[in-house]
Amino acid sequence: MVLSNGSARKYLHDYRDGKIAQGLGLNCQLDNNLRFKHGQYCGILGGDNVGKTYWMTWYMLALTTTHGLRWGIWMDENSKGQVLRDLIQMLSKTPFKSLSHEEIDRHSDYLENYFFFVDNRIPYKPSDLLAIFESLPADGYFIDPFNQLDHDMNYESNIKFIRSLKRWCKVNKKTAYLSMHPVTASGRKISEYPKGHDWEGQPMIPNKSMAEGGKLFANMCDDWINVHRLTKMQSMQYFTLIDIDKVKDKDTGGSQTMSNEPLMFYYNHGLGFTINGVDPIKREKHAVKVKSLEPSKEFDDGLPF
Numbered sequence: 422m423v424l425s426n427g428s429a430r431k432y433l434h435d436y437r438d439g440k441i442a443q444g445l446g447l448n449c450q451l452d453n454n455l456r457f458k459h460g461q462y463c464g465i466l467g468g469d470n471v472g473k474t475y476w477m478t479w480y481m482l483a484l485t486t487t488h489g490l491r492w493g494i495w496m497d498e499n500s501k502g503q504v505l506r507d508l509i510q511m512l513s514k515t516p517f518k519s520l521s522h523e524e525i526d527r528h529s530d531y532l533e534n535y536f537f538f539v540d541n542r543i544p545y546k547p548s549d550l551l552a553i554f555e556s557l558p559a560d561g562y563f564i565d566p567f568n569q570l571d572h573d574m575n576y577e578s579n580i581k582f583i584r585s586l587k588r589w590c591k592v593n594k595k596t597a598y599l600s601m602h603p604v605t606a607s608g609r610k611i612s613e614y615p616k617g618h619d620w621e622g623q624p625m626i627p628n629k630s631m632a633e634g635g636k637l638f639a640n641m642c643d644d645w646i647n648v649h650r651l652t653k654m655q656s657m658q659y660f661t662l663i664d665i666d667k668v669k670d671k672d673t674g675g676s677q678t679m680s681n682e683p684l685m686f687y688y689n690h691g692l693g694f695t696i697n698g699v700d701p702i703k704r705e706k707h708a709v710k711v712k713s714l715e716p717s718k719e720f721d722d723g724l725p726f
Contacts, residue, residue, distance in 0.1 A: 441672050442673065443673055444675065445488050447484070450696050451696060454678050454684065457488070459594045460595065464638050468649070471650040472661050474499055476686065479511060479702075482508055483693075490535070492536050492560070492561050493553075493557040494536060494539065495539040495545070495564055499565075501538040505533075512531075516692075545571060551586070555593065565598075568601070587641060601633055603627040603631040620657070623651045624651070629645045629667060643668075644667060645666040646664070663685075665684075
């Protein structure tokens with residue numbers, strides 16, 4: 422099929438007149454680098470236990486409370502109950518054990534209208550999972566992690582899947598986030614911050630070329646997010662570092678973060694990340710109201726990663 426003459430005219434005029442729509446933001450510093458855009462495949466890379474899932478859980482919730490987005494989620498390593506617990510605590514801005522059973526139920530009822538969980542007890546082939554996703558009334562989808570799907574991790578199988586995922590996103594105008602782990606070499610001594618650096622001796626943030634399964638995942642993505650934590654550095658253990666490694670379409674918003682200048686998200690006692698002191702979750706937009714409590718000395722501030 423050949424596109425007709427003039428079919429790009431509206432885009433050309435809109436671009437000239439500055440009318441290209443921007444992706445969805447959260448009214449915080451993150452908007453300069455990352456925006457939600459319909460119809461994209463986005464890669465997420467991070468080592469084990471750095472909080473990829475937890476940060477994405479927060480990001481999805483912030484987009485839900487700000488823009489009403491709905492999500493289809495397959496998380497192999499986290500149960501629905503664990504994820505809802507974290508979502509409820511962030512949404513209520515209240516230590517979970519300080520909530521009554523009634524408040525927990527009301528928050529859960531609200532969240533289950535926006536978050537749809539695929540049963541993780543069943544092994545899925547990538548095509549089967551996409552078929553399930555297509556049946557869900559969602560805007561975005563989260564596959565976490567890719568290497569736990571029933572899939573052969575070789576070049577031919579990987580590129581076939583990524584091609585089908587990109588096509589699926591484009592045709593359905595849905596956005597998929599694919600979580601991955603880095604290759605083994607990213608955890609070796611040569612990948613630590615050098616002598617004299619503020620983070621000397623700590624593991625460096627991985628980059629998109631380090632994705633397990635090959636660089637093809639990064640080559641074919643629209644946006645790429647690296648998630649990192651310096652888990653053994655006391656002054657940094659409550660910060661999640663976000664490095665935006667690729668933004669294919671800058672006209673609709675977003676840009677790479679600069680080298681050694683990741684965005685820093687403060688854990689905030691598990692009550693929802695803050696960035697530069699800003700908490701982007703719009704709690705006033707949702708109907709469930711509870712008394713917001715400050716964390717007490719008895720509150721468990723342990724990280725859920």
